[in-house]
Amino acid sequence: MASFVAGGDQPMTVCAIEKATEDGAVRRNPFAITADGTYAARLALGEGGPDAWFAERWTLDGHEPYAVPLPLDQPEEPDTDVVPLTDGRVLVRRRVADRHDFSLLYPTGPGTGQLPLGAVEYGEGPDAGELTVLPPSPDGRRVHALRAGARTTTVWQVAGGASGPERVAEVAGHCSGGVWLDRTGRFLALDRERDGVVKAVVVDLERGGEVTELLRITEESNDRLLLADPDSGLLLIRSDAAGHDRLGWGVWGSERPVRFPECLRLADCAVTPFAVQPGQVLMPESCAVALRIDGAAGSWLGVWRPAGRQLHQRPAPEGWLAGAGLWTREGGLRLPYATAAVPCGVARLTAPMDVPRPSGPRAITEPAQAERPDGEPSAASRTPVMCRPVPLQQAPLTGRGAPG
Numbered sequence: 001m002a003s004f005v006a007g008g009d010q011p012m013t014v015c016a017i018e019k020a021t022e023d024g025a026v027r028r029n030p031f032a033i034t035a036d037g038t039y040a041a042r043l044a045l046g047e048g049g050p051d052a053w054f055a056e057r058w059t060l061d062g063h064e065p066y067a068v069p070l071p072l073d074q075p076e077e078p079d080t081d082v083v084p085l086t087d088g089r090v091l092v093r094r095r096v097a098d099r100h101d102f103s104l105l106y107p108t109g110p111g112t113g114q115l116p117l118g119a120v121e122y123g124e125g126p127d128a129g130e131l132t133v134l135p136p137s138p139d140g141r142r143v144h145a146l147r148a149g150a151r152t153t154t155v156w157q158v159a160g161g162a163s164g165p166e167r168v169a170e171v172a173g174h175c176s177g178g179v180w181l182d183r184t185g186r187f188l189a190l191d192r193e194r195d196g197v198v199k200a201v202v203v204d205l206e207r208g209g210e211v212t213e214l215l216r217i218t219e220e221s222n223d224r225l226l227l228a229d230p231d232s233g234l235l236l237i238r239s240d241a242a243g244h245d246r247l248g249w250g251v252w253g254s255e256r257p258v259r260f261p262e263c264l265r266l267a268d269c270a271v272t273p274f275a276v277q278p279g280q281v282l283m284p285e286s287c288a289v290a291l292r293i294d295g296a297a298g299s300w301l302g303v304w305r306p307a308g309r310q311l312h313q314r315p316a317p318e319g320w321l322a323g324a325g326l327w328t329r330e331g332g333l334r335l336p337y338a339t340a341a342v343p344c345g346v347a348r349l350t351a352p353m354d355v356p357r358p359s360g361p362r363a364i365t366e367p368a369q370a371e372r373p374d375g376e377p378s379a380a381s382r383t384p385v386m387c388r389p390v391p392l393q394q395a396p397l398t399g400r401g402a403p404g
Helices: none
Strands: 018-020 025-030 030-033 038-047 051-057 066-070 081-084 090-096 099-108 112-120 130-132 145-146 152-159 165-173 174-180 187-194 198-204 209-213 223-228 236-239 246-250 270-276 290-293 298-304 311-314 332-337 345-350
Touching: 030 081, 038 081, 051 081, 051 090, 051 099, 066 099, 081 152, 090 130, 090 152, 099 152, 112 152, 145 174, 152 187, 165 198, 174 223, 187 223, 223 270, 236 270
Parallel strands: 198 223
Antiparallel strands: 018 025, 030 038, 038 051, 051 066, 081 090, 090 099, 099 112, 130 145, 145 152, 152 165, 174 187, 187 198, 198 209, 223 236, 236 246, 270 290, 290 298, 298 311, 332 345
16 A cells, blocks of 8 residues: 655645746746755745745755755746755756856855856857756766757756866757766766657766767667666666657666556556666666656656556645655655645655566566567676666666766
8 A cells, every 4th residue: 555644744735836937838846856865956936926936945864854945135037947966055047148147055044145156158059059957966066957959969067067167068969858877977868869860878978978879769769768777777768669659668788678568558648757766776677666647637646666567556745846756765755745834845655565476487577568578688697797888779788787
């Protein structure tokens, strides 16, 4: 059975805050969490009216979560990006005139301190591109951003460097996404579009931005990486190789192809993974995966493991900051929420267990017929070694190891 335990005793009564962008579109309030789960950050709406936005830092690693507001003299714009660091500071990205300004905010007694980091100019021409701030780096000290033009994409390090924002890689093609594959912040996976086809690639930030293809399920398919677990190598993928978008999974460096479980296909619903259970070294099929399910009735939760091939659906807690959450190594799911009564709360989910399947050497590792296996890896191939990332479809399991 699955159960929610709220981070407080008050009832949860309102939904997650939404923000209106300059073009009038409404989007969910982003909630970024550091890789180690210590801090999170978001834009919160104050009592000064519909434009009274301010950065808010959440502390998540204590007995009870708590929020620290970081307001300044002027409110933030609704499209300001906020990213937490593991030292407790919060990076903010603001659009100012012809540039993107970056600063670090931190609490200073009753006020808020601000450390300017520098700016990235908008640029000109077809390769100027929009700047997208990436999820927190796994090391918790650096923040990166993408400027994706029509022909090239630039990876910027906007925090954690010696002297302000700096270019760290140039990638041919228009890139989006941004998934970290290791715990050091060296390997960054991007979804690169070239000649109208999208393939996930790996950018090695310690080798001058060297690019290696990660996914090629078919020549014509659009293969995107949604989420990755650096401990087990589990990858969550979206591909139209079957003629329409399907959610699938694979293992970084595995000799077996991506599998597309039928249980992850829900009629008239969008299914998006947002958290993977860490610490399952060499056990990718046992990782619990949390999924956000969006349908006509709203948003709710899914929990799934590759080995179990069962999708457990559960209602989300009231006020869930939809799409945000993290797993503990023991398999507990933490879901942040904000309500009028509890402005900073974390609901705890005990992951449901899968129904046991028949025992046998192929009971767990053999995918269903629709998943198109191509054979079992040998026992010897399960020894991890250090190597560069290689295309998932072609790579032997012996090639997936912890990046050095």
